[in-house]
Amino acid sequence: TNEDDIVLIPDIHWSNYQAIIGQTKATYDTYPLFEGDHFNLSGFKEKALDVLNKTGKLVVLLNDPSQNPTGYSLSKTELQSIIAYLDVQAKSHPVILIYDIAYLDYADTDYGLTRNRFEHFLAIESDLLVAVCFSASKTFGVYGLRGGALIGFSRNGLLIEEFSRISLYKARSTWSCPPTTPIHIMNALDQDETLRMTFIEELKAVRSLLQARAHAFLVEANEVGLKMYPYKEGFFITIPCQHPQKTYQSLMTKDIFVIPLSNAIRVAVAAISLKEIEGLPEIIKAHLQ
Ligand SMILES: Cc1ncc(COP(=O)(O)O)c(C=O)c1O
The missing domain is CATH 3.90.1150.10 (Aspartate Aminotransferase, domain 1)
Known part of the structure; x- marks a missing residue:
């Protein structure tokens, strides 16, 4: 990130985002999360356009489903509309969607259903880069063990190579390697x-x-x-x-x-x-x- 970069987050958010964004060189801007009891799509688009006009790019950080702190989950149509909007913008500008799924496994009624929302990403046509943030803390109940994953996907293979190289470099130069215990837990569950x-x-x-x-x-x-x-x-x-x-x-x-x-x-x-x-x-x- 550069000093001029702006990460777009909702006005009601997990306050740690401010610290996380603050320790990069970027700043953040907010949009009103709700319009009545629904996601404020027009408020989101208005602010996104503002950021695009100011910086020539767009970085959106979404915590969904079971958002911290409100417990809101985007409906299928809301998620589709956000993705479609970002997809259009990504045809002419660099756009990244950071999709924080920390509470994914506490949504819906079963394990399979929670994952259906990823099918909406298949509609992407542009070079939009999606970075999915997974936290082992919530899913496996291993708070503090520092397990998680950053999963990047895009139609553009070169972007993914760059994403992978930068993520590895950033990880090694900040917190280095994760502890082995959460990795063992995930391997054990995968193999048995x-x-x-x-x-x-x-x-x-x-x-x-x-x-x-x-x-x-x-x-x-x-x-x-x-x-x-x-x-x-x-x-x-x-x-x-x-x-x-x-x-x-x-x-x-x-x-x-x-x-x-x-x-x-x-x-x-x-x-x-x-x-x-x-x-x-x-x-x-x-x-x-
Ligand atoms: C919205 C959100 N994202 C990410 C995290 C990251 O959790 P952890 O650092 O335990 O992986 C949390 C934890 O409280 C959270 O509330």
């Missing part, structure tokens, strides 16, 4: 069918538990009229509010710990039991500031 099936069943059970918790929270939240950003699936539910720090402090007095964000608080349904969810939306609503 029984183990893999057991793992997929475990993942299914965990996903269902998460969905049950989110459902319980959403039902109660709707009953008490607690407004949330449109949640589909995933670890977190995000509630807009005017004074997140004050709300966070106030909830702490009730032993309820949320993450204050910009104009919102984030509740981790992934980290609380069904029992703990009972009555929680009502308490949150009463403490919102």
Whole structure:
């Protein structure tokens, strides 16, 4: 990246993106993520055009499905429209889509369905480069073991050669090599069918538990009229509010710990039991500031 490069991210995003982008020479710009309870396609296109006009290129970073922090997942049509738009722009400009799938395995109802969304990428006709970021932390429950993958694809083989060379160079010159434990886990699952099936069943059970918790929270939240950003699936539910720090402090007095964000608080349904969810939306609503 150059100093003038701009990475386009939504206005509601995982705050670490700011640090990640900040340690390259690039900066970031945002578009409004939602229009009502849907992805704001026109807001996205408007900002993308702005970035293209300013820099002559476009780098888009999307966290989908089960976005952190809102739990939003793009619909099939929304994802198709974003890809189609980037494909058109990539016919005349360099365009990269960084597709962060950290929470892929907590979306939909089964392992196969989550992966269907990759079929939309087959429609790409241009030299659009897609860089898929996979994190082993969530899928395999191995937080901190620093396992993951960066998978690049494009119709242009030369771009992929360059992507591969630069990624390798960047990796070796920053964090070097990943630890062997997550690699062993992935190899063991790949080589042992029984183990893999057991793992997929475990993942299914965990996903269902998460969905049950989110459902319980959403039902109660709707009953008490607690407004949330449109949640589909995933670890977190995000509630807009005017004074997140004050709300966070106030909830702490009730032993309820949320993450204050910009104009919102984030509740981790992934980290609380069904029992703990009972009555929680009502308490949150009463403490919102
Ligand atoms: C949106 C998003 N992307 C990527 C990651 C990366 O996770 P890790 O560093 O554990 O692989 C996280 C982790 O919280 C995340 O929330």
